Structures are given as C-alpha cells and as structure tokens.
Amino acid sequence: MLKDGGIGASSKRREDVRFLTGAGNYTDDINIRGQAHVFFLRSDVAHGTLNAVDTSAAEQMPGVVRIFTGADFAEIGGMPCGWQITDRQGNPMQEPRHPVLAHGKVRHVGEPIAAVVAETLGQARDAAEAIEVEIDDLPAVVDMKAALQDATPKVHNDLTSNLCYDWGFVEENREAVNKAFEDAAHVTTLDLVNNRLIANPIEPRVAIGDYARGTGEHTLYTTSQNPHVIRLLMGAFVLGIPEHKLRVVAPDVGGGFGSKIFHYQEEAFCTFAAKACNRPVKWTSSRSEAFMSDAHGRDHVTRIELALDKDNNFTALRTDTHANMGAYLSTFAPSVPTWLHGTLMAGNYRTPLIYVNVKAVFTNTVPVDAYRGAGRPEATYQLERVVDKAAHELGVDPIALRRQNFVTEFPYATPVAVEYDIGDYVATMDKLEELADRDGFVTRRKESEARGKLRGFGVNCYIEACGIAPSNLVGQLGARAGLYESATVRVNATGGLVVMTGSHSHGQGHETSFAQVVAEMIGIDENMVEIVHGDTANTPMGMGTYGSRSIAVGGSAMVRATEKIIAKAKKIASHLLEASENDIELKDGAFSVAGTDKSVAWGDVTLAAYVPHNYPLEDIEPGLEETAFYDPSNFTYPAGTYACEVELDPETGHVSIERFTAADDFGNVINPMIVTGQVHGGLAQGIGQALLENCAYDGDGQLLSASYMDYAMPRASDLPFYSVDHSCQTPCTHNPLGVKGCGEAGAIGSPPSVVNAVLDALRSGGFDIGHIDMPLTPARVWSAMRETAG
Structure with missing residues (x-):
C-alpha cells in the first residue's frame, strides 16, 4: 500500500512547479x-x-x-x-x-x-x-602512451615528464597476484577503452x-x-x-553530472x-x-586480466590503466582513476588477490575529471566485460559464473581496502532474471531472426561506493578537504521548519525528499518543511552534492539536527505537561505522556519556545534551532544487476535496445518515484556512452566533436522504456536512515550490459568477436563483422 507522505512515499517533486512553469531562478x-x-x-x-x-x-x-x-x-x-x-x-x-x-x-x-x-x-x-x-x-601531445615516451614534447616544461603519477594498489599484493596468474587454470585478458565523454548538462x-x-x-x-x-x-x-x-x-x-x-x-x-x-x-x-x-569525463585505456582456478573460481585480478588528466589537474581529477576506481575493482565478487596500476598522463586536451559515477563506471566496465569474456571462453553461462563468485557473507573486507557492510547480490540477480524474462529470450530471438535481425542478451553486476567518507580516511588518501555534511534546522514559532543544508540540488529533488525525512521524524505535513540550499551566506559549511552523497551524508546531518530539535522540544513539552521528560512521546505531530491521554500539539510547543511565558528557563534557552555535522564512518555500497536485450541489423550494424531491466539495492528508499527517475536518467547516460557518445581529438589536438553536429547525444527514440526495480533492500548499517544512494547507479551499470548484449547478438549470427570498444556505432559494429567474416 502506497504511503500518503513521509519516508517511502512517492511525493511529487515540489520544485517542479516552478521549473515547469518558467518560474525557476537560474x-x-x-x-x-x-x-x-x-x-x-x-x-x-x-x-x-x-x-x-x-x-x-x-x-x-x-x-x-x-x-x-x-x-x-x-x-x-x-x-x-x-x-x-x-x-x-x-x-x-x-x-x-x-x-x-x-x-x-x-x-x-x-x-x-x-x-x-x-x-x-x-x-x-x-x-x-x-x-x-x-x-x-x-607538437600536440594527444595519445597517452606516446606521451610517456622520452622524445615526446612536455605539456609542462617545468615537469620532468608527462606522467602525473604511477599508482600501484595494493602494492604489497603485486608479487602474490603475479604468482596467482602463473598458477591459474585459465586467464582471460582484455584490452579496452573507456571513451572520453562530455557531460552536457x-x-x-x-x-x-x-x-x-x-x-x-x-x-x-x-x-x-x-x-x-x-x-x-x-x-x-x-x-x-x-x-x-x-x-x-x-x-x-x-x-551537473559532476561537471x-x-x-x-x-x-x-x-x-x-x-x-x-x-x-x-x-x-x-x-x-x-x-x-x-567544461571538464570532460572517463578517457581510460586499460588491459585487464582475470585468473580462475579449475573450478572457475576467481583467484586474482590485475589491471594496467592509462588515465588522461588533460592539460591540467582539475579539482578532483587525481582521485577518480585511483581511490574512486581501484578500490571498487573487487566488484560483487570474492577475488582474493587484486592489483591495480594507474598511470595518469598529461596531454594537450581539456582537463578530465569526475563525471556521473566517477571511477566506478570505469571499474565496473573493466570487470564486467572481462567476466563476460571469461564465461564465453570457458563455455559457461555468464550468470552462473557470476553467481558462483558472488560475495555472500557480510561484512566483507575486499583486498582493495574497502569493507562492504551489507548486500544481497543473489537477491538482485534473482529479481533481474524474473523481470527480464530470460526464459522467454529464446522465443524473442527466433522472432528477430525471422525478420533478418540478430538478438542478444547481456547482463552485468555492479557495486559502487557512495557518500565518500570518512574525512580522516580520505585525508590520509590525499583529499585536501573534509567530506562531512551539515544541516541547520530552524523551527519557527508557528511550527514550520526551515532546514538549511550544505548539500546542493541540481535536479535530484532534494527539496522534496529532504522534507519527507524531517516531516516523518516529527509527524507533520511535508509542506511545513522548507529546504534552503545553495548560498554560503545562509547555510552551514558543507561539501556539496556529488557521489550520491546527498541523502546518505546530507540527510544524515538533517536527522542529527532534527534529533536535537526533538530532544529540546521534549523538554519543553514535559514542562507544559508537568511530566517526566522520559515519559514524553512524539507521534503524529503531538507530544503525549506515555500511558495517559495528556498531550500537547507540536505547534503549541514551538510557540512556547519563542513565547516563553510558561517555560523551563532555568534549564534551557528560548528558541528552537540546532545545527549538526555528520561525518560518515564508511562509504555506502549500492549494488545491482542489469540486463539489456538488443536487436542488431547485420546489414548495417545498427543496434537498437529492445528491453532493459535494472534491479538495484539502494538500501532504504525515501521517495521511490525520485529514485526511479534517477535510475532512468543514469541509464540514458550509460546507454549514450555505450552506443553513441564519443569525444574525439585529432593528432593536432583539435576537438573533432565540438558540437551536437559531431557529438551524438541519446534521444528518446534511442532508448526503451526501462523496467526498474529497487525492492531488494539491505539497509546501510552505519547511517541513521539506512540509505545508500542512487544517483549514479544507472550510468555505472548500463554500459557493460549493452556491450555484452551486442557481442552476444553477434555470436548468435556466427561472428565470434571478443570485444568492440565503445561507442558501438553502426560503423564500428559493421566493420568488426566484416573483419571477422574475412
């Protein structure tokens, strides 16, 4: 049964009224x-x-x-x-x-x-x-590998080379990883490109x-x-x-999408x-x-290798990546290919040994920085493509191979320094197979073949780290700022609240979902809560919105501030009701004495806070305003499983997405409608990367894709109507809301599922192609088919 309001309700986005009527203030x-x-x-x-x-x-x-x-x-x-x-x-x-x-x-x-x-x-x-x-x-320096050769001109004359850093993680695992590959029963190797993107908000x-x-x-x-x-x-x-x-x-x-x-x-x-x-x-x-x-996104060139034993268990993983920094270091650029990427290379799987090497390179191109997902899409793409390729080489079902290697016991300490607190990857895969109707795929494939088309089914899993934290840890990892969040809750005399947050909204629906959280805690109508953000003059110091951190970190700060408000209000209510503070309960916007019919309304208590004629002045000050800062103890770890079904025209190489299913675990969900919208948007961007978008430079450093005439953004006709589910919920164990974050999931999980589906379609037509780099344009697909055909 749908709720009318509060946490878990699909409350309509209140900010949309001004946006859709032209009353926004940009x-x-x-x-x-x-x-x-x-x-x-x-x-x-x-x-x-x-x-x-x-x-x-x-x-x-x-x-x-x-x-x-x-x-x-x-x-x-x-x-x-x-x-x-x-x-x-x-x-x-x-x-x-x-x-x-x-x-x-x-x-x-x-x-x-x-x-x-x-x-x-x-x-x-x-x-x-x-x-x-x-x-x-x-001479322009454009190619990353060439940029590291001694004879190549330097982008910056005062540096020793075009290498920003050569990062190895976890360095002490390196020898053990190499030994695991020597002992492996099977090794799958894949060279791939994570294409450069332009955010285009x-x-x-x-x-x-x-x-x-x-x-x-x-x-x-x-x-x-x-x-x-x-x-x-x-x-x-x-x-x-x-x-x-x-x-x-x-x-x-x-x-914004990061840009x-x-x-x-x-x-x-x-x-x-x-x-x-x-x-x-x-x-x-x-x-x-x-x-x-604007800062560009992605732009990695990677070799990834997966080692398996004779029973097809993952034993080791190693990667070697060149990551483009562009001409300068943008604000968070160095962290994206390293701590936001390398720490997620375990994915959803029990892989005991992992080594990640990243060479960050300066080139004569626009600086590259975080773009929706920031490091996690790159990690997921590498991992999920190599797992799919391994399944094909071994002749096993790609879903069965993933299930066999899933992490199933939590908390789980990965070999790349992070600890997953909770999850259920089997449940999301079960839900995916149900919603995607994999059993009916054979029939659909035959229908496509009858029309001269090839049909493919691709699947992938993902996990991401959201709510980047805690400050003391990221400080040791090189962050030059704290990564807490803040909130001030100001209650007016008549009972309405103004919540001032350091988080910022640029399309996520904060003014709606944040109000739902505070309204639920107090038991009042959501319309009594006003969310204020975006102005350093009237909001507490905060780190802003990115990395799906708003509800997990910013929302948690609001919860802590609201808890302080409620604690003080209970003191006032206990005085008004002449009862012990320990006996006061708050429910549905009223304070009552447990076990009695004595109560006082929320508005009467807030009025007393500002008109203290009958007030415990000896104990507390007048007024009702509190501030809280929340610095999380760990990342949150949303996870999910996606399936893509494509139809491919072998005459032209054109790919159309016929079905797309997303089964996500976002922990507790504040507003299901907003979450679904976030996933829809992320899927559009991920599918855009997989099939259409590509930022290209020529050898002289000229941007060839400098307008929409040359840079193909996805349109509605390029996308299916998605089947999105987030009913598999394992609440986060370390924040007060049990939330994980949802804003980047679609962009993280969708590219590999699209590529896996296209390659599956090609194999069904007799084209055994190991890999095609994104974007899988008709020209690239057609050329790969012709090269394979001989």
Missing part, C-alpha cells in the same frame, strides 16, 4: 544593475608558446571596459587541485600550475588567453576578435561577479554543485579573499574582474564553449 536569470559582460578569447591551438597578446586595437573598440590577459594574474594563485595522489614509490604526484588566463604557453584548444569586459556581450565579442595573438605552434555554466566597495564583500553567483567548496578554494588558494568577505550563491542549477563540482577559471576571473572594474561582471557559456571548457 544563474543566467540574474542580472545586476550596471553589470558588464565578458567574452573569453580562447586558444585555437592545442599546444604552443604564447609570445604576445596585443590588445591595443581591441581596447579602443566601442563599449570596452577593460581587457585582461595572463599578465594580470601572474601574481595570483593558480587554480587549485583538491586531491593529491602519492605514487607507488611514495612520491607526490607532479602538479603543474593552472593559470586563470594562459601565460607563457597554451596547452589545449579552448584555454582562455584573454578576457574582454564590455557593456554588451556583442561588444565584448567584437573586441575579442580584434586581439592579436602570437603563438609558436608546438541542459544548463551551460554561468558566473557573475559582484563587489561591494563599501564593505569589501565579494559575491559570486555560479552554476555550482558545491558553493562552499568554491568559496574555500577560490578565496584561500586563488584570490586570497577571506571567507567572511566572500559569498558564493548557486541558485537553481540545471543539471559543475569543480572550481573553474571563469568563476575566479569574474570575481576578480568585478573588483578591478568596480562593477558586476557576467559570463554565460555558449554550448560550443562548454564543449572545450
């Missing part, structure tokens, strides 16, 4: 009186010596307020990296300076060289075209800087997933602004320029700018 909707506009002149050369930037003619153009170049920022800190990796020899990674505007060299197409501030955007653009730039071209990035000369206060309005982190990084490490003089506001944000976590040059520039020009300064990215200035 950053580009903000216009400050007297503001000027910015246009960035960006490099059209991937690698070159920047000899001169002549702005003299441009400065005389109509409407120009001021033109800035790299020289204006020479004495200012570079863009900071928020995570330091130590290599397998114990040395810190190479960390080059990342200037706000290019100075001395340009290192990727799209790097800003100069910024024109003018009265209108058109005038700024015209003036930028009049700037004369002198660049001596240098519906709203491009925007930055507006403002400066109040009378108070010395800076304000940045920006499209950010974590405004407090932006304030910390920009204030402390770039511009040297005290935090109490810097306010960062992220209003309604139209999607809006990071501190970008445009944010620092607009904040700096507002003071320098003594007026507000606004920049809005065009879509073409976004392609070459």
Whole structure:
C-alpha cells in the first residue's frame, strides 16, 4: 500500500512547479544593475608558446571596459587541485600550475588567453576578435602512451615528464597476484577503452561577479554543485579573499553530472574582474564553449586480466590503466582513476588477490575529471566485460559464473581496502532474471531472426561506493578537504521548519525528499518543511552534492539536527505537561505522556519556545534551532544487476535496445518515484556512452566533436522504456536512515550490459568477436563483422 507522505512515499517533486512553469531562478536569470559582460578569447591551438597578446586595437573598440590577459594574474594563485595522489614509490604526484588566463604557453584548444569586459556581450565579442595573438605552434601531445615516451614534447616544461603519477594498489599484493596468474587454470585478458565523454548538462555554466566597495564583500553567483567548496578554494588558494568577505550563491542549477563540482577559471576571473572594474561582471557559456571548457569525463585505456582456478573460481585480478588528466589537474581529477576506481575493482565478487596500476598522463586536451559515477563506471566496465569474456571462453553461462563468485557473507573486507557492510547480490540477480524474462529470450530471438535481425542478451553486476567518507580516511588518501555534511534546522514559532543544508540540488529533488525525512521524524505535513540550499551566506559549511552523497551524508546531518530539535522540544513539552521528560512521546505531530491521554500539539510547543511565558528557563534557552555535522564512518555500497536485450541489423550494424531491466539495492528508499527517475536518467547516460557518445581529438589536438553536429547525444527514440526495480533492500548499517544512494547507479551499470548484449547478438549470427570498444556505432559494429567474416 502506497504511503500518503513521509519516508517511502512517492511525493511529487515540489520544485517542479516552478521549473515547469518558467518560474525557476537560474544563474543566467540574474542580472545586476550596471553589470558588464565578458567574452573569453580562447586558444585555437592545442599546444604552443604564447609570445604576445596585443590588445591595443581591441581596447579602443566601442563599449570596452577593460581587457585582461595572463599578465594580470601572474601574481595570483593558480587554480587549485583538491586531491593529491602519492605514487607507488611514495612520491607526490607532479602538479603543474593552472593559470586563470594562459601565460607563457597554451596547452589545449579552448584555454582562455584573454578576457574582454564590455557593456554588451556583442561588444565584448567584437573586441575579442580584434586581439592579436602570437603563438609558436608546438607538437600536440594527444595519445597517452606516446606521451610517456622520452622524445615526446612536455605539456609542462617545468615537469620532468608527462606522467602525473604511477599508482600501484595494493602494492604489497603485486608479487602474490603475479604468482596467482602463473598458477591459474585459465586467464582471460582484455584490452579496452573507456571513451572520453562530455557531460552536457541542459544548463551551460554561468558566473557573475559582484563587489561591494563599501564593505569589501565579494559575491559570486555560479552554476555550482558545491558553493562552499568554491568559496574555500577560490578565496584561500586563488584570490586570497577571506571567507567572511566572500559569498558564493548557486541558485537553481540545471543539471551537473559532476561537471559543475569543480572550481573553474571563469568563476575566479569574474570575481576578480568585478573588483578591478568596480562593477558586476557576467559570463554565460555558449554550448560550443562548454564543449572545450567544461571538464570532460572517463578517457581510460586499460588491459585487464582475470585468473580462475579449475573450478572457475576467481583467484586474482590485475589491471594496467592509462588515465588522461588533460592539460591540467582539475579539482578532483587525481582521485577518480585511483581511490574512486581501484578500490571498487573487487566488484560483487570474492577475488582474493587484486592489483591495480594507474598511470595518469598529461596531454594537450581539456582537463578530465569526475563525471556521473566517477571511477566506478570505469571499474565496473573493466570487470564486467572481462567476466563476460571469461564465461564465453570457458563455455559457461555468464550468470552462473557470476553467481558462483558472488560475495555472500557480510561484512566483507575486499583486498582493495574497502569493507562492504551489507548486500544481497543473489537477491538482485534473482529479481533481474524474473523481470527480464530470460526464459522467454529464446522465443524473442527466433522472432528477430525471422525478420533478418540478430538478438542478444547481456547482463552485468555492479557495486559502487557512495557518500565518500570518512574525512580522516580520505585525508590520509590525499583529499585536501573534509567530506562531512551539515544541516541547520530552524523551527519557527508557528511550527514550520526551515532546514538549511550544505548539500546542493541540481535536479535530484532534494527539496522534496529532504522534507519527507524531517516531516516523518516529527509527524507533520511535508509542506511545513522548507529546504534552503545553495548560498554560503545562509547555510552551514558543507561539501556539496556529488557521489550520491546527498541523502546518505546530507540527510544524515538533517536527522542529527532534527534529533536535537526533538530532544529540546521534549523538554519543553514535559514542562507544559508537568511530566517526566522520559515519559514524553512524539507521534503524529503531538507530544503525549506515555500511558495517559495528556498531550500537547507540536505547534503549541514551538510557540512556547519563542513565547516563553510558561517555560523551563532555568534549564534551557528560548528558541528552537540546532545545527549538526555528520561525518560518515564508511562509504555506502549500492549494488545491482542489469540486463539489456538488443536487436542488431547485420546489414548495417545498427543496434537498437529492445528491453532493459535494472534491479538495484539502494538500501532504504525515501521517495521511490525520485529514485526511479534517477535510475532512468543514469541509464540514458550509460546507454549514450555505450552506443553513441564519443569525444574525439585529432593528432593536432583539435576537438573533432565540438558540437551536437559531431557529438551524438541519446534521444528518446534511442532508448526503451526501462523496467526498474529497487525492492531488494539491505539497509546501510552505519547511517541513521539506512540509505545508500542512487544517483549514479544507472550510468555505472548500463554500459557493460549493452556491450555484452551486442557481442552476444553477434555470436548468435556466427561472428565470434571478443570485444568492440565503445561507442558501438553502426560503423564500428559493421566493420568488426566484416573483419571477422574475412
């Protein structure tokens, strides 16, 4: 039976009313009186010596307020990296300076060289075209493996090489892993590429800087997933602004998928320029700018090997990965191929020995950082493709091979440093087989073959680590910030609540699901709870939203703050009811004395807190407001099993997805409708990566996929109607809500299931193809078929 409200109810998203009626307040909707506009002149050369930037003619153009170049920022800190990796020899990674505007060299197409501030955007653009730039071209470094050869030019002259770090994990396992491979009854090897992606949220990035000369206060309005982190990084490490003089506001944000976590040059520039020009300064990215200035995702080249014994039990796994950092280190980039990837290589399986090697490489391309899933999709893709290939080589059922090797006892300490607290991978596989109707697949395949098509069935499992934590552990691993979350709960005299959170919403439905949690705890209507986020001036310090951490970490902070509220309210109620505090119960929005009919309403208690005519002043202060910080003790571990069914046209190589089933374990679910929507969105992105999306550079470092004419985003017609289930729930054991997180699962679990399904279809047609790299475009599939046919 569906609930009407509270935890477990599919309450409609309250924020959608303003979004669907055009009443949202996005950053580009903000216009400050007297503001000027910015246009960035960006490099059209991937690698070159920047000899001169002549702005003299441009400065005389109509409407120009001021033109800035790299020289204006020479004495200012570079863009900071928020995570330091130590290599397998114990040395810190190479960390080059990342200037706000290019100075001395340009290192990727799209790097800003100069910024024109003018009265209108058109005038700024015209003036930028009049700037004369002198660049001596240098050979572009694009291929990661070639970048590590001694004769290859260096992206950064002050570094010893193009290698950022050479990371081995777990280094002390290395010899034992190698020995396990020597003793293995069977070894499966796979070389694969995790293709580079561009996030493409519906709203491009925007930055507006403002400066109040009378108070010395800076304000940045920006499209950010974590405004407090932006304030910390920009204030402390770039511009040297005290935090109490810097306010960062992220209003309604139209999607992020990770690309809006990071501190970008445009944010620092607009904040700096507002003071320098003594007026507000606004920049809005065009879509073409976004392609070459937003951080890209993925871009790994990997060899993975799986060792099995004579009974087909997994005995060891080893991987060797080249991970592209691009030209500079973006905010969290070093952590993605390492701690967010290597620690998940055990997957859902009992694999006693694992070794992961990652070489992070600088190239003359746009910086690469976290994109939906961040490290976990890369790990899952490698693992689930090699498991499927092993099943085919051994001639065993791919589901049976997975079931045989599942982790079944919890807690389970993996050989890659993390401990799964709870899970039930058998249950999600059982549910998947039921929903996907695997028994009926043979009939469906015959129907496809009768129409001249090939049909394939692919399956995969995944596990991810969400709610990245705890702070003391990640600090030892190189994080340069804490990873707690915060909440302040303010109760008004009439009983309504305002919950101020450090988490940020950019499409996840926080204003609905967070309210459900607090309303359920007190027993009041959800409409009495207002969620406030996105403004460092009126929310407690928090780490923002990414890594499916909002409900697990941010929600837990709200629970702790609300518990403090309830504890204080019980003291007030016990005074009003003349009863012992230990006898007071809160249920359905009323305090009562256990075993009696004496009660007082929630609103009467909150009024007493602010109108303390009858109040235990000797014990507690008036008012009802509490703050809590929550630093989790472990990651949460959502897990699931996905199945994809495809139909393939052997004449053209075109693949269509006919059925897709997702069985996930997200722990306790706050709002099933929102969770289903999150999975749907993730599946669309994962299927997009598997079949369509690919960010491509040529040998000169020119971005070939720089618009939607060349970068294929999935459309509704490319996707089926998914069958999504999250009834297999094993509640997290270490947070008060028992939740795990759901925002990234679809993007993590779907790519390997699509590829596995396509290869299964090809085998049914007599094409024994071991692997095709994503995206599986018609051209790639058709070419692989022709090569196999001879």
